Amino acid sequence: MTHSLEFRAGILARYEDVYTPEALRALEALAPLDQRRRELMAQRTARRKRRAEQGERITFLDPAALIPGTQITVADARAGNFDGAVIPPDLTRQWIQGTGPATKPRSDVRSGIRNVAYALLSGADGWMFDGEDALGQVDTMSLDNHRNLKLAIARDPLFLEVAEEVASEMNRWAEGFFGHPIIADWRGQLDFTTVLYRARGLHLDDRHIRLQGHGFSASIADLALYVANNHERLRAAGRSVVLYLPKIQTAEEAAFWNSLLLALEGHLGLPTGTLKAYVLVEQIEQCFQLMEIRAALSPHFVGFNTGRWDYINSVSDALAWDRAFVNPNIQSITMTYGYMRTYEDRVRRAMNTPDRNGRFALWQGGMEPNIPVGSEAGVAASMKRAVAGAEREQREGASGKWVAHWKMVHIVRPVWERAGQDNQAGRAFPALTYGPEDAAGLTRLEDAPRTIAGARDLLSVALQYGNAFLRGFQAAALKPADFFGNDDVLYLMEDMATGEIRLSILWEWLHKGATFTEADAATGTAAGDAFTPALFARLLDEEYAKLRQAGNRDVHDDSKGTTLPIARAIVRTYVQSDTKAPWYVDLLNLNLGVEELAVAEARIARFLEAFEKDGTRMTENQDF
Template structure:
C-alpha cells in the first residue's frame, strides 16, 4: 500500500519523503540527536571535503601523493592503539552485504565471525532502502529479525550469529531527505546517528560495541572527525567512553600514505585497518588521473600480486601489527556458479589462492561476499592461522617507498576486457538507479567499487589513447586496432539494447544509465564518484 507523503519537523531538522511507516524510527528524540550531530560536525566535514579538492588539484597539476613531513613524529613514535575487545579478537572470516532483511539473516547465520552491514557501496541510498535497513538492524540487534520469502520459506536468526559491524556512508555522500536549516545532512551522520540512537545501549550491554567500518577516508583529519563524532555520541547516550570501536577501510590511495596517522587519530577506539582493494584500485585511477604514465591494464590483470597492490597490503600489515591493530584482507567477489561444476571449482580455486596469499602475508582475517565462500576461506585461515590472529607477525622485512605505492601495473587491454567494462558499468549503474546496489554479473558480485573501476578505466583508456605511448600498457588492442570513443559509443549502444530487452536487474533504467555513463566517459575530467550524479536521478 502506498504510504502518504509526510514531513516531520522537530525544530531545525526536516525529513522529506514517504515516512509515515517509520514513526518508531524517526522519533522526535532521534531526529533531535541527528540535528545535533549535524550542527556540531558538518562544518568540519565540509572543510575536509574542500581539503580533498585542494589536494586533488595539486596532483592534477603534476604533484604526487607522498608521506607527510608534518606527521613524521607519529610514524616514528612507539605508541599503540587501545586493546582489541574480546568479541573482535578472532575475525578470520567476515562477510559483507547490504542491509536487506533476508541478506542480514543469511549473513549473520553464515558461520562468519563478523557481518558487515553495508549502508554504502552495496546499497542504493533510496529513502526506503536506508530506513528499512535501520529497522532491519534494530530487529537484528534485538534478535527478533525474521523473514518469509514469497515461496513461503521462513528465515530467522540461529543460535550463534556473527558479530555485527555497520558501515555508514562515506563523508562525501549527502542525504537529501534529511535537511537541517535547509541543507542536506551527511549520509554518514544519518546512518551512524540512527543506528547508535536505537541500538548502542543494547549492544554495549552485551559487550558488542557498537562497532563500525569507516569508508573512503583520505586523511588523518577525517579519521579524527569520526573519533569526535563517536566520543560525542557516547557522551550524549551515556555510554562508556571508547566503547564504540572502528575498523578503517584503507581504500583510497591518499590514505595509504597516512595509515599510522589514521590509527593514531582513532587510537582509543580503532581495532584495525582493512585492505579495501577494489575501491583502492579505483582511487589509484582517480587520484592519478592527471598522470599519463600511471596507466593500468584491464581489471582482470590488476591482481593483489601486482607491485603497487602488494606494497600497499604488506605496508598495511606491518603498520597495523606494530601498533597492535588487526590487518584485514580484502574481498573475494566470486559467487557460486550453479550447473557448471568445473567452472565453479575454478572460481573456488581463485578464492583459495587469494586467501592463502593473505594468511601467509600476515593478515588477521579476510572478506567474502557470499555465504558459500565462508567455509572455503575459513578452511585456509584455520589451517594456517590456528591462533585467533597474527598480531605477532610484525613484517619487519617490509620497507615500502612512495614510488612502490605509485608504481603502475603492466599489462594489456583486450577487446573482451574493454567490452566487459562497458557492460559492468552499464548494468551496475542501471541496477543502482533501480534501487539495487549489489548485483551479480558473470559470476562476480559487483558493487559500486567495481563499477567505479570499470568506468574509470574506460575514461583513462579513451582519453589517453592517441596521446600516450606506453610500453607498460599499450593503448590499443593486441591486434593493433585503436581504442576510441566511436568504439565505446558502439559498445554502449549494443549493451544498452541487450539490457533493455533482458530480465536483468535495472533493465527498465537502461537508457538512463547509458546516458549517465556516456556523459561521465566523454567528460574532459574523470568524475570523482559515479554515485554523486547517479544520486540525483534516484526516485
C-alpha cells in the same frame, strides 16, 4: 521538524521506530559538526584540482607537523607513540567477515529481514551490514536497513520466526553442496556472529534529511541512528558496538571521524573508546598516512581492511593528470600487481607496528566476490581460486577475509581454521619507511594486457551496474554480457566500487590514448592502436545492444526502456567528458527514481556544468 534539521514529508511518522527520540537527540547533537564535514570535502576537491593542474604527486607528511585535528605529531604517530584501542573479545577472532545490506529493494519487513537472518546464521565471525556501497538508496532503503538491524539485534519475534525458516533453507542447500547441514542450533548460531555496521562516506548526503536548506551528512545520519538505537542492547549482551568507516582520504578526515565518535559517546554517556572502528583503506592518499590515521582515531581504531576495486579507482583518479599512468585490463590488477602489492604490504606493516602500550591492530583481507552457483566445472574452478586467494592472504599476515555471500563462509573459513590462530597481530614485518622508493611503489605499473575484450568487460559491467543501482540493487551478481548463458563463468557479487573503477579506467584509456597490447579481428584493431573516441562509441553501442537483447535473468525487462538508457547516458557522458567526474555514484544518486531519459540527461548536464565551473558536486536529493 526539530530545531535545525528538516525531514522529508511523512518520514518521521513512517519510521518512528528508527527516528526514535534518542536517535533524534543524537542527530541534533552531531548536526553542528556537519559544517566541518563540508569544509573537509571542499578541501578534497581543492587538493584534487591542484594536483591535476600542477601535475603534483601525493607525498608523505612532514614528520614534525601536527596531524590536523589532533595534538599528535606525524613522527609520534609513525613511532606508535599514542594509546591505541584495546581489541575486545568479539573482535579478537574475525577469520571471515561477510558483507551485505540488511534489506532488499522495495521489500516489506518480513522479506527484507531475511538478509539479516542469512548473515547471522552464516557462520561468519562478523557480518558488516552495509549502509554504503552495497545498499541501494532508492525510496527508503537506508531506513529499512536500520529498521531491520534494530529488530534483529533486539531479537524481535518476527525476526526469530524468519530466522527459523531461513536456517532450514540454508541447511537444505548445505546438504546438497557439502553433504551435511551447517546449522545445528539456529538460536545459538544467531549469537555467534559479531554485528558490524558500515556507515556511508563523508562525501555523501542523506536522502531524507536537510540542514539549514542544504544537504546533510549521510555519515552523521548513519552513525547517530545505528548507535543510538542499538548500543544499549549490544552492550547488555556483552557485545561491541563496531563501525566500518569508508572512503577516508587523510588523517585529518580520520580525526574528524574521531570527533564524531567522541561527541556521540559524550552525548550518550558512554565511556570513551566504547565505539570501535575499522577503517577501509580504499584511497591511495591513505597509504601515505596509515599510522597517522591509526593515531588520529585512537582510542577507537581496531583495524584496517584492504579492499580492491575502490583502491584501484582512487589510484586511477589521483593520477588522471599523468598521461604516463595507464592501467591494464582490470583482471590483471590483482593484489600481487605492482602498486597493489605495495599497498597491501604497507597496510600489514602499519597493523603490526605497536603503540606505546604494545598493542597491535587487525588486518582484515579483501573481498571474495565469487558465489558457488553455476556449472559443476565452473563452481569447482572458482572455489579453487577463492581458497587459493584466502591462503595467500593468510600467509601474508591477514587476520581474516571478507566474503560477499553467505554461501562462501564455510568454503573459505577453513583456511584460517587450519592455521588455528585467532589473529596475526604482532607478526614481525619490516618497519614502515617513508622515502622516495616507498612513494614510487604506490603508483608502480607492470606489463600486463590491455585488450578490446578488456574494454568490453569494463563497459558491460559498468552499464549493468549503473542499471542495477538505479533499480535499487546496489549489490548485484554480474558478469560481462559475452558470458551470459555460460555457466562455466560464474557471476560475481559486485557493489558500487565495481562501477567506479570501470568508468575510471575507461576514462583513463580514452583521454590518455591508451594502446592495445593485442590485435582484435572483430574490430579491426591492431596491437599498438589507440582507444579512440570512435572505438569507444562503437563498443558502447555494441555492449548496450547485448544488454537490450539479454534475458530477464541478466537484465530486468522492466529496466530496458527506463533505467538502462539512463545508465548508458551516464557512462557515455562520464567517459567522454574532458573533466573527469570524481564519482560515478554522484551521477547515479542524482537520478534515483528517474525513469525519463530527458530528465536524466538534464541532471547529468547540470552536474558536469557545476563541477567544471567551480568544483561543486551536486550531492543533495533533487526530489526532496
